[in-house]
Amino acid sequence: AIDVPGEKLNSLEELFQKTMExxxxxxxxxxxxxxxxxxxxxxxxxxxxxxxxxxxxxxxLLLQTILDEVRSAKLAGMCPVQTDQHVLNVVSHQLH
Structure with missing residues (x-):
């Protein structure tokens, strides 16, 4: 679980969905x-x-891209470490 003030989120996807909201x-x-x-x-x-x-x-736009990539990684069956690395690569590419 991911601790967020006032909430407990169960996945990276939930965290980024909350961030988008x-x-x-x-x-x-x-x-x-x-x-x-x-x-x-x-x-x-x-x-x-x-x-x-x-x-x-x-x-x-960056948040939506990250959320989309987290969802894609989940659908592809990536583990959390793989998802983290994938998202980091996407963000690094977006920022350069």
């Missing part, structure tokens, strides 16, 4: 804040939030 909540909150800043004609805040949103989108 939290990512989606953060993205939604950023969009709401940007809408409020637009209504207030607060251009500097809108620009700041747009920059954050771009970073969030990049992070979201």
């Amino acid at each position: 939290e990512y989606e909540q953060r993205s939604s909150t950023l969009a709401q804040l940007a809408d409020e800043a637009k209504e207030l004609n607060d251009d500097s805040t809108v620009n700041f939030l747009r920059d954050l949103e771009k970073e969030q989108q990049h992070d979201g």
Whole structure:
């Protein structure tokens, strides 16, 4: 089991699924804040939030890629060590 504050997750897939859900909540909150800043004609805040949103989108793509790879490894019958190495290789490739 994987200990996460307030929860106990049973697999790497559950951990990344939970992380994706939290990512989606953060993205939604950023969009709401940007809408409020637009209504207030607060251009500097809108620009700041747009920059954050771009970073969030990049992070979201990486998280989704990792989740997809974890699921693929599970379907392929990889053990946890093999899955870890596979995901590490994918992430290293994505970051370079």
